[in-house]
Amino acid sequence: MRLCVCFVLLSIILCASADSALARGGRFVWDALGGAKDMYRAYRDMREANYKGADKYFHARGNYDAAKRGPGGAWAARVLSDAREKWQSDVSGRGAEDTRADQEANRWGRNGGDPNRYRPAGLPSKY
Known part of the structure; x- marks a missing residue:
């Protein structure tokens, strides 16, 4: 998880620095950080709930909450979701x-x- 967060932060900085409008880039970064937090909260809740069959709900909820923040949040949700699924399919089997x-x-x-x-x-x- 820490590796994913570091990857997201580095990607955010690179994307934001490429944006010529500083205010828009700052908003994107802020939304992306909030989106990463939303994704982590959904992951934490999923682990805490430990409820059979709830996995897809927490996936949808984390992405929904992150995307509500705007383009930065949707971007963070996509990056984190894709990285998690890649890891899950490659490593966990x-x-x-x-x-x-x-x-x-x-x-x-x-x-x-x-x-x-x-x-x-x-x-x-509660969830």
């Missing part, structure tokens, strides 16, 4: 079907879809 389903939930949330589409019955209302 989880199948292509699981990766495809996770990415579908990621895109759904990032495009403004209601994360509750993936909410499993019985998941505590």
Whole structure:
């Protein structure tokens, strides 16, 4: 996770420095940092809930919350989601079907879809 956060921060700095409008670049960076925080909060909640069948809900929720922040948040959500799924498919050995389903939930949330589409019955209302 720390490697992903470092990657996101470095990418944000590079993207923001390429933007000629400092204010717009600053907003992008701020939104991207907030988006990374949203993604981490969804990941932390998923681990804490440890609820069978809730994985896709937390994917969609993290992407949804991050993308609501604007282009920077949506960018951070895409980068983190893609990096996590790449790692998961390469290292953890989880199948292509699981990766495809996770990415579908990621895109759904990032495009403004209601994360509750993936909410499993019985998941505590805290989440």
